[in-house]
Amino acid sequence: MAAPGAGPVVFIGLMATGKSAVGASLAARLGWPFVDTDQLIVARHGRISTIFSQQGEQAFRTLEARVVAEVLTDAPEHQVVSLGGGAVLDEGTRTLLAGARVVFLDADLATVRRRITRDRSRPLLAGDPVEAWLRMDRERRPVYELLADCVLDTRGRTIDQLVAELIQQFQLTQS
Ligand SMILES: Nc1ncnc2c1ncn2[C@@H]1O[C@H](COP(=O)(O)OP(=O)(O)OP(=O)(O)O)[C@@H](O)[C@H]1O
Numbered sequence: 001m002a003a004p005g006a007g008p009v010v011f012i013g014l015m016a017t018g019k020s021a022v023g024a025s026l027a028a029r030l031g032w033p034f035v036d037t038d039q040l041i042v043a044r045h046g047r048i049s050t051i052f053s054q055q056g057e058q059a060f061r062t063l064e065a066r067v068v069a070e071v072l073t074d075a076p077e078h079q080v081v082s083l084g085g086g087a088v089l090d091e092g093t094r095t096l097l098a099g100a101r102v103v104f105l106d107a108d109l110a111t112v113r114r115r116i117t118r119d120r121s122r123p124l125l126a127g128d129p130v131e132a133w134l135r136m137d138r139e140r141r142p143v144y145e146l147l148a149d150c151v152l153d154t155r156g157r158t159i160d161q162l163v164a165e166l167i168q169q170f171q172l173t174q175s
């Protein structure tokens with residue numbers, strides 16, 4: 001694990017582990033601004049599934065890296081950012097994360113199974129979502145672990161519990 005940085009609080013982790021939900025809730029609790037890079041991409045370029053189907057994954061990754069760089073470059077300390085699950089695949093993004101307080105939301109299949117089978121909007125989980133999620137877990141877990149200043153085990157925990165734990169761990173204060 002990297003030494004804890006002092007930049008924005010940034011959530012990383014696999015699809016459906018709660019990056020958007022926990023990030024938004026933490027920001028609301030602290031009165032800090034919240035940016036979800038997937039939401040920013042959708043606002044600017046349209047639905048993620050459409051980008052994947054019309055332009056392909058690589059085009060999405062290029063747009064994503066650009067948006068993430070814009071958000072993370074000189075980001076204020078009192079800001080919460082939730083990344084898309086695959087954003088860490090970009091080397092430039094990994095470099096920028098060195099200046100952030102990076103939280104890896106860890107989950108197992110039992111925790112996410114209902115979420116990934118109910119919501120079929122994620123293009124990389126089309127087909128067999130369970131098999132795809134497990135494969136990405138194997139491939140990406142080492143990257144998430146390497147980048148993380150804090151690994152938060154989300155199993156059996158409510159969003160409120162996770163927010164409280166982070167506030168305590170990083171000694172975060174309202175602005
Ligand atoms: N700890 C939790 N307890 C209960 N429900 C949760 C928890 N964390 C997230 N959820 C719910 O699971 C679903 C997926 O969460 P969310 O969209 O935040 O995941 P994500 O990590 O942002 O996924 P993606 O990478 O696809 O953007 C949402 O409906 C969210 O409210």
Ligand SMILES: O=C(O)C1=C[C@@H](O)[C@@H](O)[C@H](O)C1
Nearest residue numbers: 015038048084085086122123
């Ligand atoms: O894990 C991934 O590669 C992805 C996760 C989502 O957040 C979106 O960014 C997109 O669906 C790709």
Ligand SMILES: [Mg+2]
Nearest residue numbers: 019020038082
């Ligand atoms: Mg999300």
